Ligand SMILES: Cc1cc2nc3c(=O)[nH]c(=O)nc-3n(C[C@H](O)[C@H](O)[C@H](O)COP(=O)(O)OP(=O)(O)OC[C@H]3O[C@@H](n4cnc5c(N)ncnc54)[C@H](O)[C@@H]3O)c2cc1C
């Protein structure tokens with residue numbers, strides 16, 4: 001009994017076309033063992049992923065040890081396969097996280113990131129006494145990067161269909177193995193009430209700046225320079241589903257950013273755009289197998305990346321491949337179990 005196979009490759013469906021679904025699809029296609037199709041209700045640029053800042057730096061995401069491992073693997077993957085390609089919209093940019101109070105503890109992901117160091121005094125704006133630094137951090141011009149992922153996925157033979165899945169059994173009609181990269185959509189599709197929105201608003205401006213700088217100690221303030229513009233942020237309103245920007249949040253963000261980067265206090269800021277995204281927040285990333293229909297169908301869950309989807313994307317994609325390949329033999333076993341027993345001749 002074999003799985004759905006065409007041209008001796010196993011057919012896999014991915015639900016979701018955000019940074020997680022696309023990264024996972026690319027990793028599967030690069031093995032040469034799978035035909036991969038994506039079904040997704042929204043396509044770039046209309047995904048949460050497209051609303052991200054985005055830079056490499058763990059944030060609002062757990063569990064800490066795995067996020068550290070997957071963040072480091074993602075940084076290495078970017079260095080090996082992406083940053084050198086100008087079409088990717090990525091740039092190496094030092095990042096500083098700064099604190100108004102002394103911060104004795106290093107971040108939990110420190111053991112995984114060799115380039116981590118403490119900030120120098122000259123990197124701290126007035127009123128800040130401590131900080132972290134990652135000199136080989138990098139940023140993504142999000143829409144450019146998302147288009148790059150779509151093009152890479154398609155160039156490897158992947159196909160994308162705009163299609164909402166209301167019941168996972170729709171997918172099982174055509175596929176034995178499905179990878180769930182629906183982010184916040186898992187709240188409905190898999191009735192996972194542990195995943196909820198954390199609303200983030202950002203401002204896109206013309207000015208650029210030489211580094212990414214963030215204060216996330218008591219509130220959120222960040223400046224993230226990109227190729228074509230700079231992102232100022234942000235907010236983190238849990239269980240808030242409002243996807244419309246508010247004037248109040250814009251004013252709050254500008255006030256907070258002026259404190260971490262005085263140049264924004266002095267210069268007139270030319271706002272190009274204001275965006276809102278709902279981070280898929282969960283107490284921890286769900287990256288595991290779940291069997292359905294008596295074990296004859298496999299769903300690999302890969303969702304709940306909170307404020308770090310881009311930062312852990314490739315580490316999680318590689319883990320999803322490993323988890324899926326550990327699950328498929330059981331699928332075959334269950335399918336064999338369900339085959340009708342040959343009638344005895346006696
Ligand atoms: C303001 C803001 C700034 C951020 N900045 C950063 C940053 O600097 N660095 C970083 O690492 N992360 C950042 N993030 C977090 C990052 O954006 C998310 O972690 C990431 O986008 C999650 O990716 P995803 O693919 O899981 O989700 P999504 O991008 O939401 O993709 C989910 C996909 O599944 C589809 N889908 C859902 N349900 C169904 C269904 N039933 N049927 C079919 N399709 C379905 C959706 O249409 C969508 O295509 C930021 C987030 C926000 C809001």
Ligand SMILES: N=C(N)NCCCC(=O)C(=O)O
Nearest residue numbers: 053057058059200222234307
């Ligand atoms: N430590 C961070 N990554 N914060 C700054 C980037 C924005 C972000 O991740 C979000 O708003 O979710």
